[in-house]
Amino acid sequence: xxxxxxxxxxxxxxxxxxxxxxxxxxxxxxxxxxxxxxxxxxxxxxxxxxxxxxxxxxxxxxxxxxxxxxxxxxxxxxxxxxxxxxxxxxxxxxxxxxxxxxxxxxxxxxxxxxxxxxxxxxxxxxxxxxxxxxxxxxxxxxxxxxxxxxxxxxxxxxxxxxxxxxxxxxxxxxxxxxxxxxxxxxxxxxxxxxxxxxxxxxxxxxxxxxxxxxxxxxxxxxxxxxxxxxxxxxxxxxxxxxxxxxxxxxxxxxxxxxxxxxxxxxxxxxxxxxxxxxxxxxxxxxxxxxxxxxxxxxxxxxxxxxxxxxxxxxxxxxxxxxxxxxxxxxxxxxxxxxxxxxxxxxxxxxxxxxxxxxxxxxxxx
Amino acid sequence: xxxxxxxxxxxxxxxxxxxxxxxxxxxxxxxxxxxxxxxxxxxxxxxxxxxxxxxxxxxxxxxxxxxxxxxxxxxxxxxxxxxxxxxxxxxxxxxxxxxxxxxxxxxxxxxxxxxxxxxxxxxxxxxxxxxxxxxxxxxxxxxxxxxxxxxxxxxxxxxxxxxxxxxxxxxxxxxxxxxxxxxxxxxxxxxxxxxxxxxxxxxxxxxxxxxxxxxxxxxxxxxxxxxxxxxxxxxxxxxxxxxxxxxxxxxxxxxxxxxxxxxxxxxxxxxxxxxxxxxxxxxxxxxxxxxxxxxxxxxxxxxxxxxxxxxxxxxxxxxxxxxxxxxxxxxxxxxxxxxxxxxxxxxxxxxxxxxxxxxxxxxxxxxxxxxxxxxxxxxxxxxxxxxxxxxxxxxxxxxxxxxxxxxxxxxxxxxxxxxxxxxxxxxxxxxxxxxxxxxxxxxxxxxxxx
Ligand SMILES: Nc1nc2c(ncn2[C@@H]2O[C@H](COP(=O)(O)OP(=O)(O)OP(=O)(O)O)[C@@H](O)[C@H]2O)c(=O)[nH]1
Ligand SMILES: Nc1nc2c(ncn2[C@@H]2O[C@H](COP(=O)(O)OP(=O)(O)OP(=O)(O)O)[C@@H](O)[C@H]2O)c(=O)[nH]1
Ligand SMILES: [Mg+2]
Ligand SMILES: [Mg+2]
Numbered sequence: 001x002x003x004x005x006x007x008x009x010x011x012x013x014x015x016x017x018x019x020x021x022x023x024x025x026x027x028x029x030x031x032x033x034x035x036x037x038x039x040x041x042x043x044x045x046x047x048x049x050x051x052x053x054x055x056x057x058x059x060x061x062x063x064x065x066x067x068x069x070x071x072x073x074x075x076x077x078x079x080x081x082x083x084x085x086x087x088x089x090x091x092x093x094x095x096x097x098x099x100x101x102x103x104x105x106x107x108x109x110x111x112x113x114x115x116x117x118x119x120x121x122x123x124x125x126x127x128x129x130x131x132x133x134x135x136x137x138x139x140x141x142x143x144x145x146x147x148x149x150x151x152x153x154x155x156x157x158x159x160x161x162x163x164x165x166x167x168x169x170x171x172x173x174x175x176x177x178x179x180x181x182x183x184x185x186x187x188x189x190x191x192x193x194x195x196x197x198x199x200x201x202x203x204x205x206x207x208x209x210x211x212x213x214x215x216x217x218x219x220x221x222x223x224x225x226x227x228x229x230x231x232x233x234x235x236x237x238x239x240x241x242x243x244x245x246x247x248x249x250x251x252x253x254x255x256x257x258x259x260x261x262x263x264x265x266x267x268x269x270x271x272x273x274x275x276x277x278x279x280x281x282x283x284x285x286x287x288x289x290x291x292x293x294x295x296x297x298x299x300x301x302x303x304x305x306x307x308x309x310x311x312x313x314x315x316x317x318x319x320x321x322x323x324x325x326x327x328x329x330x331x332x333x334x335x336x337x338x339x340x341x342x343x344x345x346x347x348x349x350x351x352x353x354x355x356x357x358x359x360x361x362x363x364x365x
Numbered sequence: 366x367x368x369x370x371x372x373x374x375x376x377x378x379x380x381x382x383x384x385x386x387x388x389x390x391x392x393x394x395x396x397x398x399x400x401x402x403x404x405x406x407x408x409x410x411x412x413x414x415x416x417x418x419x420x421x422x423x424x425x426x427x428x429x430x431x432x433x434x435x436x437x438x439x440x441x442x443x444x445x446x447x448x449x450x451x452x453x454x455x456x457x458x459x460x461x462x463x464x465x466x467x468x469x470x471x472x473x474x475x476x477x478x479x480x481x482x483x484x485x486x487x488x489x490x491x492x493x494x495x496x497x498x499x500x501x502x503x504x505x506x507x508x509x510x511x512x513x514x515x516x517x518x519x520x521x522x523x524x525x526x527x528x529x530x531x532x533x534x535x536x537x538x539x540x541x542x543x544x545x546x547x548x549x550x551x552x553x554x555x556x557x558x559x560x561x562x563x564x565x566x567x568x569x570x571x572x573x574x575x576x577x578x579x580x581x582x583x584x585x586x587x588x589x590x591x592x593x594x595x596x597x598x599x600x601x602x603x604x605x606x607x608x609x610x611x612x613x614x615x616x617x618x619x620x621x622x623x624x625x626x627x628x629x630x631x632x633x634x635x636x637x638x639x640x641x642x643x644x645x646x647x648x649x650x651x652x653x654x655x656x657x658x659x660x661x662x663x664x665x666x667x668x669x670x671x672x673x674x675x676x677x678x679x680x681x682x683x684x685x686x687x688x689x690x691x692x693x694x695x696x697x698x699x700x701x702x703x704x705x706x707x708x709x710x711x712x713x714x715x716x717x718x719x720x721x722x723x724x725x726x727x728x729x730x731x732x733x734x735x736x737x738x739x740x741x742x743x744x745x746x747x748x749x750x751x752x753x754x755x756x757x758x759x760x761x762x763x764x765x766x767x768x769x770x771x772x773x774x775x776x777x778x779x780x781x782x783x784x785x786x787x788x789x790x791x792x793x794x795x796x797x798x799x800x801x802x803x804x805x806x807x808x809x810x811x812x813x814x815x
């Protein structure tokens with residue numbers, strides 16, 4: 001099985017990254033009750049237990065303690081990184097995985113890309129190589145960053161260049177958070193445009209996420225929770241929920257970031273777990289990128305809210321397929337009904353049969 | 366005579382498992398026939414598909430290949446858990462990451478890279494056979510490993526075993542909503558296999574799916590259900606049968622006789638398969654069949670190109686049968702013309718099964734004598750719980766429509782060169798696509814003008 005490395009850059013990248021690691025652990029804990037270091041865990045985590053040949057891992061009080069995230073953590077200020085180092089996930093990382101500075105990029109793409117890029121190039125290469133050497137078959141880098149600031153946007157895309165030079169064979173998937181219309185960073189349009197040129201040239205595939213969409217989804221879910229209209233969706237299976245993770249207190253962006261973390265987990269689930277119709281990460285670009293550079297993939301998630309007709313399982317399932325094309329389920333503000341798809345993939349997780357897929361494909365095509 | 370099965374990619378491995386499972390279960394049943402007969406049948410079947418170890422273990426004559434590890438490890442453990450048969454631990458090869466639905470990646474990169482290792486496994490498997498009858502490869506056309514690497518490995522087998530027979534079981538993707546590049550991968554697979562394989566036996570997912578829902582009455586269909594149908598079809602061809610009237614022993618060269626019956630000319634080697642009856646075990650318990658009824662249906666399925674016994678169009682007739690005026694109008698409905706057919710009857714009273722209806726010269730192309738166009742295999746031994754069953758393998762126009770559709774869709778994409786860069790990245794050229802198209806156009810035209 002293959003491994004992937006997450007490269008989280010800037011405040012946004014690191015806050016989403018944190019949510020990703022928390023939920024990834026929660027997901028594995030749900031299926032891997034004995035705490036065995038298995039192939040699925042291996043894709044995002046390494047096991048530092050040297051006696052681990054037989055799949056063993058240090059298990060204390062029901063928790064694996066010897067796991068380390070396959071991550072490189074970069075920020076040009078210390079706030080968020082310090083929170084990670086002091087927070088409940090601190091054991092997942094060791095100091096060799098961090099690159100930090102003190103002053104930030106001041107929402108200036110050029111500072112991140114040109115200044116810090118040049119200054120930190122060697123360190124970044126060194127840490128990436130180290131992390132890569134700990135994989136026996138590295139398939140993909142997941143870069144997570146925002147477009148609007150200076151570090152994630154500028155240095156994040158600089159890292160992308162490094163990845164292309166140093167690891168040309170390894171896929172580069174970038175999760176980019178686009179600023180909302182009333183974003184508080186005044187320079188965010190410049191930063192976004194400058195970053196986008198780099199994404200077009202150097203990424204294999206970009207998953208654009210619009211902050212406004214995340215806000216809308218969170219608001220709608222809260223609204224429904226408050227008036228008890230959630231129906232079949234259990235509170236702890238909400239895409240915005242922290243429940244089951246290590247983090248109890250919620251920070252402002254957490255709910256939004258959980259949505260992104262869930263997107264990444266779902267996207268990679270078929271490569272990590274067994275299934276009757278597996279999908280490997282390399283199939284994503286193969287099927288969804290018909291022409292070079294047209295590699296911006298918009299995504300949607302479902303179920304998010306309540307599902308109509310909760311008593312009939314097939315109706316519920318069919319509703320999910322329809323919702324995937326509904327504008328309220330998109331992670332960017334676009335209405336599929338008024339757009340043209342070049343290519344489109346439905347990734348299904350859970351107890352779904354081929355006949356369910358066929359029924360819906362025939363309905364939707 | 367032994368057959369080596371090469372299971373490739375997710376699809377090939379999942380189907381291969383079901384095939385051996387069906388064969389093994391069938392082999393161990395009493396087959397509703399005299400014990401002596403059953404003994405002969407079991408011995409022949411075992412020699413074909415299994416290597417019996419001293420411990421009594423049945424070890425399948427199979428090589429498992431995939432570019433990712435998950436499917437093979439699942440397949441191996443399912444077989445081991447059956448406690449009836451297993452795969453040999455050493456005849457499998459997998460890597461870490463799949464071919465990503467990219468034919469070029471399978472054919473130009475993974476194939477050459479792992480060729481030696483893979484062929485070595487095949488050679489070891491071949492050495493275990495007293496007499497090697499040939500190879501059956503199982504692969505999908507839509508992915509990257511089965512299709513691309515499968516095509517490459519087929520070519521290598523052809524070079525190394527020039528005198529052994531090669532039959533490729535090809536799984537035709539659903540018409541819509543699957544792998545987006547499936548039509549490219551299919552064109553490349555079919556056109557290249559046509560150069561090296563002795564015959565291609567096609568299994569269409571759309572049709573198998575319908576069989577599961579309409580004939581087997583399965584509400585929630587999984588790939589396992591579909592694969593069981595394929596396994597049944599393959600078993601009904603490859604389990605032992607008497608290939609000549611009054612023969613005293615089961616055929617020793619099933620692949621050879623199959624090719625001899627069905628592939629008289631290298632331009633025509635796309636085979637399809639129909640079988641009857643097909644139903645759930647529950648309905649089977651309440652049904653009785655006569656050979657006359659079964660064969661009447663099977664014949665009309667052939668003529669009207671119906672791929673299962675549901676929804677057969679009885680209006681389609683051979684020109685020679687069009688007598689009354691009313692029928693005259695329906696004569697426009699084209700019937701499905703064949704190059705050759707092979708019927709296989711299994712079970713009770715097969716001596717009363719009359720295949721006369723399949724001998725009508727009007728069914729066949731004129732350049733082959735009717736005697737050479739139709740063959741029958743039989744055995745009184747029943748197969749897989751069906752008291753009586755009939756299978757018809759055809760080399761006919763029956764696949765023109767799906768072929769046309771794949772070529773048409775691939776052309777549409779190719780016109781704007783969509784996805785071509787994904788292939789050239791791995792060493793393919795536009796010219797290779799064009800050659801693929803030309804080969805398939807040629808095949809289509811040959812079958813159309815039968
Ligand atoms: N979804 C989401 N967006 C965030 C988060 N944090 C910041 N953002 C957005 O990211 C943009 C600002 O970029 P940051 O990531 O804060 O900046 P940075 O990369 O750290 O760069 P500098 O602060 O300039 O060094 C704005 O559009 C914010 O709305 C977060 O946790 N989640
Ligand atoms: N009938 C049937 N079809 C299958 C099965 N598994 C996959 N397929 C079909 O096979 C095609 C996909 O090819 P796969 O076999 O998954 O691909 P692969 O050979 O593993 O190649 P890569 O995954 O691209 O490396 C699709 O058309 C699926 O419908 C199966 O178990 N049964
Ligand atoms: Mg910052
Ligand atoms: Mg595969």
